[in-house]
Amino acid sequence: MHKKATLVLENGLVFHGKSIGINGSIIGELVFNTAMTGYQEILSDPSYLNQIITFTFPQIGNTGINTEDEESYRIHASGIIIHTLTKKSSNYRSQHSLKTYLIRNNIVGISNIDTRQITRILRKLGSQKGCIFTEETESYYSAYQKIKSFSGLEHKNLTTLVSIKKDYQFSPKKNNDYNKNYTQHLNIAVYDFGIKNNILNILHQKKCISHVFPPESTAEKIINTYKKNKKKLHGIILSNGPGDPRPCINILYEIKKLLSLHIPILGICFGHQLLALANGAVIKKMKSGHHGANHPVKNVITNKVIITSQNHNFTIDINTLPKNIIITHISLFDTTIQGIELVNAPAIGFQGHPESAPGPQDAVYFFDLFIHKIHHLKKQYNDNYN
Numbered sequence: 001m002h003k004k005a006t007l008v009l010e011n012g013l014v015f016h017g018k019s020i021g022i023n024g025s026i027i028g029e030l031v032f033n034t035a036m037t038g039y040q041e042i043l044s045d046p047s048y049l050n051q052i053i054t055f056t057f058p059q060i061g062n063t064g065i066n067t068e069d070e071e072s073y074r075i076h077a078s079g080i081i082i083h084t085l086t087k088k089s090s091n092y093r094s095q096h097s098l099k100t101y102l103i104r105n106n107i108v109g110i111s112n113i114d115t116r117q118i119t120r121i122l123r124k125l126g127s128q129k130g131c132i133f134t135e136e137t138e139s140y141y142s143a144y145q146k147i148k149s150f151s152g153l154e155h156k157n158l159t160t161l162v163s164i165k166k167d168y169q170f171s172p173k174k175n176n177d178y179n180k181n182y183t184q185h186l187n188i189a190v191y192d193f194g195i196k197n198n199i200l201n202i203l204h205q206k207k208c209i210s211h212v213f214p215p216e217s218t219a220e221k222i223i224n225t226y227k228k229n230k231k232k233l234h235g236i237i238l239s240n241g242p243g244d245p246r247p248c249i250n251i252l253y254e255i256k257k258l259l260s261l262h263i264p265i266l267g268i269c270f271g272h273q274l275l276a277l278a279n280g281a282v283i284k285k286m287k288s289g290h291h292g293a294n295h296p297v298k299n300v301i302t303n304k305v306i307i308t309s310q311n312h313n314f315t316i317d318i319n320t321l322p323k324n325i326i327i328t329h330i331s332l333f334d335t336t337i338q339g340i341e342l343v344n345a346p347a348i349g350f351q352g353h354p355e356s357a358p359g360p361q362d363a364v365y366f367f368d369l370f371i372h373k374i375h376h377l378k379k380q381y382n383d384n385y386n
């Protein structure tokens with residue numbers, strides 16, 4: 001028997017449903033995600049820290065959970081709101097159910113909610129703070145007080161809460177041919193602001209050896225790590241991550257130093273926002289953000305449209321774009337900026353998720369554009385590999 005659960009929103013609305021996770025009470029900022037599959041990758045994406053995810057797909061849990069699809073070591077979302085929890089999951093890769101996964105990760109969740117209504121509220125009013133609580137763990141009044149005292153996502157640097165503490169060289173779990181056949185590999189320094197595993201997997205597939213660094217790593221620390229090992233640093237990834245990029249003053253300082261060294265940079269989502277900020281752009285919070293796996297994005301140079309995976313609440317303010325930033329891609333949902341390129345440095349950024357986990361793989365080519373920039377520079381300087 002499922003226990004009762006209650007959802008209280010910032011606007012005072014109350015919804016009653018069933019508990020699908022642990023007993024308890026959580027607060028977070030509500031967002032809606034329209035992906036039809038991939039709930040495991042979404043829940044384990046560290047960028048969802050402090051957010052409660054409303055899944056618009058009516059039945060969640062169909063394909064169960066497996067260890068391979070984890071995008072990080074745990075669920076990072078605060079809570080989950082769904083319409084129907086599948087009674088029995090069915091997939092040859094499934095190892096356990098969504099309910100077991102939520103309980104193992106200490107997550108509070110609620111089902112039997114009209115997620116269409118929640119989505120309409122979020123679309124109309126913008127993101128809402130909310131509280132989910134089970135049975136008697138909270139009263140409406142105390143839930144409401146908690147919501148009022150929750151400061152939300154704005155003006156918070158959350159990177160250190162989800163990232164690694166010490167740098168390491170990545171080696172993929174599944175692949176034991178690591179590095180063996182790569183006569184011409186690229187050495188990539190990856191800033192971990194809350195990175196998704198698939199970014200590192202794709203870099204590996206593209207013959208990159210990734211050294212992953214915590215967010216507080218200085219440009220000197222990164223350069224010296226390569227110098228010490230007598231290796232050339234070919235490029236830098238600025239990863240995805242939770243929270244607001246604007247208060248990340250120290251990180252921005254280091255990015256500026258790296259840009260001045262003309263090392264190719266690819267900024268992904270949070271990293272794309274940091275890249276823009278480091279170049280004088282303004283970042284603002286969106287009304288209800290982009291969260292899904294079917295967002296059309298147009299390359300404004302070639303007019304080609306790709307279908308992309310998205311998860312962000314902040315965006316570059318198009319009205320205050322500095323002259324050295326070119327817009328390369330826009331969202332066809334709301335014309336917000338999706339892709340940028342710098343004119344004075346070999347750097348590009350993508351607001352969506354090129355690693356596509358979950359989602360269509362149309363945007364994976366951003367990794368190729370980045371690698372192309374590296375090769376272009378190498379040619380220019382007649383550089384050797386390694």
Ligand SMILES: NC(=O)CC[C@H](N)C(=O)O
Pocket residue numbers: 047239240241242243244245268269270271311312313314315
């Ligand atoms: N996925 C991400 O990297 C999210 C970036 C940022 N935290 C935002 O919400 O906009």
